[in-house]
Each structure stands twice: as structure tokens, then as C-alpha cells.
Amino acid sequence: MVRLATWNVNSVRSRLPRLLDWLAQTQPDVVCLQETKVAAAAFPAAEVAELGYATAAHGDGRWNGVAVLSRVGLVDIARGFPGEPGFPDVETRALGATCGDVRVWSIYAPNGRSPGSAHYAYKLAWFEALAAAVRTEIAATPQLGVCGDFNVAPTDDDVWDPAAFVGATHVTPAERAALADLRSTGLQDVVPTPMKGPRPFTYWDYRAGMFHQNMGMRIDLVYATAPLAQRVASSYVDREARKGKLPSDHAPIVVDLR
């Protein structure tokens, strides 16, 4: 059994005590992290190494930043992907690594800010380039998972109230088409089980008691090739990790692979 997880931690330094506790309790083998908000050289690799994890980090400071932690091997590390667009410079939003028999990409898609904006066009272009890169890699890499914060809710059921998102990013047809194009490379959505309520939300805004009222979104996803998806024994959203003091605004997804 391999336990794979993905979590947008919203600053790995700010979240470090919680991350270490969560690793010790959850015992994942491979962890994709997003929004680490730290330069690669400043990633707290020594702290996670004490728990048995090797680190591959891709980050340049204040914004973005992704990483992969693994205790089952960590090789063939790719920082960014071929043709990755920038805004205007390429940002630290994607890191690929092979961990044992599984290749993972930890991704943090651009937010998009508002439909029609330059940042929205960047988001769509970024997904298009990601799909092209996956299309190239997937042929030689049957056991591939693309995991992370996609910043798109795949369907209207993946937001707490579609009416609240009219005119907003994350739900537009073009963004959903970008996800469909990515899936068409040979990936499928591994939908996790919610620990509470009918829908597996992974993000709740910090403000106005959104988490308490379960006004969330499913924007963190695990996209897996068929050979990898066939190994999925179970998956769940760890909403317990969203509770308590100083949480991330995202919850982890935990996937158990046979």
C-alpha cells in the first residue's frame, strides 16, 4: 500500500508545526504540497527529514511554491514543465518527481483573478501547456498522478452555491474545458470521500465562518492515469486538518493505493 496525499498548506513555514503533526499522524508515503511560499533553499527540509521524508522543492519566495515529500524514493525531479507560460516570468507552480513506482506532479494553477483579465488568459494558457506536457510524458509513464490545487471547480456541485459564483473565476466554461482537455490526455478525476456532508470540498474561505457553515469548494484534485486509478483503494478529504487554530484554508486529500 502506498499512501499519497496532496495539500495546499498556504505557507509551509507558517504551517510547519501542523504539517509535522499531520505527517506523524497520517503517515503518508508521498505528499504533494502547494503554496509553500518559500524559496527552495529555505524549505524546512531538515524538519521533515526527521520524520523520514526526502524533499524536492520548487519555490522562489513570497508567492506560489510547490514541493514533493517522499519516504519511498524521490528521483527524476522536474521543476516546471516544457513550455510553461509565465506572468510574465515563469512561476514556481509545478514539480514532478518519481517516488517508487509512482510519478507525481504537484501543481498550483494560477488563480485567474477575474474572467477576461490577463491573469485569466495566463491561467488558461498554463493549463494548455500542462496538458501538452502531460501528453508527452504519459506515454512513457503509465503510473502518473497530477495532484494539487487546480483552482477550478469541475462542476457546479463542487461549489457551495453556484449562484454565488456567477461572473467569477473557477467555474467558467473555459476553465472547465481546460480540465477536460487535461483529462483527455488519459487522466481521470479520483474523487475523494468527504468526511462530512455530501460533497468533498477541499477549500473554505477563512472569512465569515465559511468552514463552519461548510460553504466550500472542491478545487484540489487528484488526476490519475487509468493504471494508477485502478490501484485506488480509498481516498478522502481530511477536513480535520482544516479545523483548529491557524489552519490552512485548504484540507488535504489522502489516497491509498494498492
Place this chain on the structure above:
DNA sequence: ATGCCTTATTTCATAAGA
């Protein structure tokens, strides 16, 4: 609710998040 928290930084104000 075009900012109800939270983050890092060119910090006591701003930009970004979704």
C-alpha cells in the same frame, strides 16, 4: 461583502488569494 481572514514582504501598508 470589489475583502467578513491570512500570508510574506521593499512591514505599521500592500498585494494576493478564490
